[in-house]
Amino acid sequence: MEFYGYHGVLEQEKKVGQPFIICVEMYLDLAPAGMADDLSQTVNYAEAYQEIKKIVQEQRFDLIEALAHAIAILVLSRYDIGKVRVIVDKPLAPLPGGSLAARVEIEREKKDACKLGLLKPGQ
Template identity: 70%
Template sequence: MDKIVLSGMEFYGYHGVLKEEKRVGQPFIIGVEMFLDLLPAGVTDDLTKTVHYGEAYLAVKKIVEAENFDLIEALAQRIGEILLQEYPLQKVRVIVDKPLAPVPGGNLAARIEIEREK
């Protein structure tokens, strides 16, 4: 299966269970793998036969920066839903990194990964 990979997308968002996370915000690093048949685009050199990754980037950016979730699992789910809805994907994999996740006594890097199919 072919895929388009967007990795290392860095955004600032207000996701988390703690009040302080919702007030101050923090960075999030998002990666997506969009699975689809890329043969038509490769043969025709036609952008309409693939996913315009600039537009996909903007869709992810809008979700991370404009919406709010308690859980990064919910953030990943929303990203996956929108990408599957907006683009001719067969499957999507979403990775959400929360590099400054607060824990008692400090921070740790938390990551979740999900896969969703049509």
């Protein structure tokens, strides 16, 4: 997924913005949905896309680590999945004299997020 957002430590990043590429892998049992051919037994990807888009475009973070974490917690809280992996690419991260591609990759498990108080049990 590619979105335009305003994340970064530098004032220029917060004012001008830049593209962000987001990859989200959700880990869940797909057998029920596959056998029943029923959307209600899996994740509605169009809905997930819209939720992730809101975070990237409407919220602001200094660090792409914080952006990735917010996406992970949203996905874990919203959908019946046990684990999520989020990759955030910032292809035009500004540096003195140019730019470079920056990437963070995180994994979060629902059980660990509950233990840390990031999610309520049963969410």
